Each structure stands twice: as structure tokens, then as C-alpha cells.
Amino acid sequence: MTEDTTKLNTSKLGTKEYWDNFYALEKDNFESNPDDTGECWFSDSNAEEKMVEFLFDNLNEYAIHDQSSMVDIGTGNGHLLFTLREEGFKGQLLGIDYSEKSVEFARSIAEENDVDVEFEVVDIFSESWDPKVVDVVLDKGTLDAIALSGLQYNDKPVVEIYPHAIDKLMTKGSVFLITSCNFTEKELESIILQNKSLKLWKKVDYPSFQFGGVKGSTICTLAFVKQS
Numbered sequence: 001m002t003e004d005t006t007k008l009n010t011s012k013l014g015t016k017e018y019w020d021n022f023y024a025l026e027k028d029n030f031e032s033n034p035d036d037t038g039e040c041w042f043s044d045s046n047a048e049e050k051m052v053e054f055l056f057d058n059l060n061e062y063a064i065h066d067q068s069s070m071v072d073i074g075t076g077n078g079h080l081l082f083t084l085r086e087e088g089f090k091g092q093l094l095g096i097d098y099s100e101k102s103v104e105f106a107r108s109i110a111e112e113n114d115v116d117v118e119f120e121v122v123d124i125f126s127e128s129w130d131p132k133v134v135d136v137v138l139d140k141g142t143l144d145a146i147a148l149s150g151l152q153y154n155d156k157p158v159v160e161i162y163p164h165a166i167d168k169l170m171t172k173g174s175v176f177l178i179t180s181c182n183f184t185e186k187e188l189e190s191i192i193l194q195n196k197s198l199k200l201w202k203k204v205d206y207p208s209f210q211f212g213g214v215k216g217s218t219i220c221t222l223a224f225v226k227q228s
């Protein structure tokens with residue numbers, strides 16, 4: 001069961017309205033300046049670089065290879081996928097997001113730069129969502145935002161539903177790589193392992209700080225593998 005510490009207070013960052021307004025503004029900015037592709041979440045911690053580096057360091061382990069199909073959940077401006085494409089991943093890359101504005105924005109970046117990355121409007125909690133399985137599933141900051149929604153489905157908090165929702169994208173050997181700045185490693189691990197078909201595979205190292213004798217880090221990235 002989820003510990004109480006994994007239940008965050010609700011915030012506007014948990015609402016679709018917030019993300020629609022956010023990406024509508026970013027799309028306007030991009031239209032007046034095509035170099036402005038918007039906010040890259042957790043860039044001060046180099047989270048995106050760490051995730052890309054992880055995939056390169058673990059090439060040919062489980063389903064990770066240079067032709068891997070990948071889905072980025074809550075893709076926002078699609079930056080992570082654009083970077084993966086630029087760095088040489090050649091498989092199908094799909095960004096999904098429940099904000100139509102995010103998808104419009106990410107598609108316009110792909111078009112402007114003639115990059116082959118696809119985007120689709122999807123609410124991962126929609127019961128009718130029936131995706132194809134992929135090799136690698138990515139999440140940078142999306143569970144964090146979702147946890148702030150305070151939503152419940154069938155009387156269960158979203159953080160309990162989340163690890164089962166992402167399971168729709170996975171088959172045996174698929175890898176799930178997730179970055180959070182709202183949960184500690186232990187909290188994140190316990191949320192994801194509510195799905196018993198996943199096992200924790202690796203942790204990505206970040207510089208840690210020490211405070212009052214306690215060691216910590218403001219961000220964590222964990223990799224899970226689907227076992228069955």
C-alpha cells in the first residue's frame with residue numbers, strides 16, 4: 001500500500017487547465033521566436049541528460065537498443081524525445097499528453113525542424129486508451145504533476161492507479177524510466193512497485209547534499225523492468 005508520504009497536497013499544477021494555458025503561451029512564444037522551444041523541466045538537475053545517458057549506457061540491455069520504440073508520458077513540449085532523436089535513437093518515438101495545447105505545440109516544433117517524432121492526445125487514465133506496447137516508457141515530471149491533481153478513480157488515488165495505467169504500454173522486458181522531484185527514491189519505488197509485474201532495475205546517480213547528518217537528493221531517476 002502507498003505510504004502517506006506519497007500523497008502530496010493538491011495544486012494547480014495538477015489541473016489540465018493549467019497545462020493548456022501553459023502550453024498555449026509556450027506555443028505563442030515559439031511562433032514569434034522559433035528558437036524558443038519552451039521550458040525543459042528539471043534542467044537545473046540535468047535530468048534530461050541523465051535519462052538520455054542512462055539509455056546509452058544500457059544499450060542492448062532488456063529492450064533498450066538504438067531502434068527501440070519509446071513513449072514519453074506527459075511529453076509537454078516533447079524536448080526529451082527530440083533530444084533522443086538528435087542523439088541517434090532511430091525507433092518510433094511517440095509523445096503523449098492529455099493537453100491538446102501541448103500536442104499542438106510539440107507537433108509544431110517537429111514540423112518546423114523537420115524531425116520525425118509523433119505526438120498524440122491521450123489521458124493515460126482514460127479506460128478507452130488501448131495503446132500498442134513499446135520497448136521503453138519515459139516519464140519526466142508527469143507523475144509529479146499527476147500526484148498534485150488529487151484525483152481519484154474508482155475510489156483509488158491516482159498514484160495507486162498510475163503504475164497500472166503505464167503497464168498498458170509494457171510487455172516482458174520493456175523498460176520504464178522515470179524522473180521525479182516530488183518523491184524520494186524510496187517513495188517512488190514503492191509507488192511503482194504497486195504493480196507487481198515490475199521490478200526495480202537501476203537507480204541513476206545525482207549529486208547529493210547532506211543536511212543535519214541526513215544524505216539526500218532533490219531529484220531521482222529510477223529504471224524498472226517488466227518481468228512478466
Ligand SMILES: C[S@@+](CC[C@H](N)C(=O)[O-])C[C@H]1O[C@@H](n2cnc3c(N)ncnc32)[C@H](O)[C@@H]1O
Binds near residue numbers: 040041077097141
Ligand atoms: C511537469 S510537466 C512535464 C512535461 C515534460 N515531461 C517535461 O519534462 O518537460 C507534466 C506533463 O504531464 C501532462 N499530464 C498530466 N496529467 C496527464 C494525464 N493524465 N495524461 C497525460 N498527460 C498528463 C501535463 O499536460 C504536462 O505536460
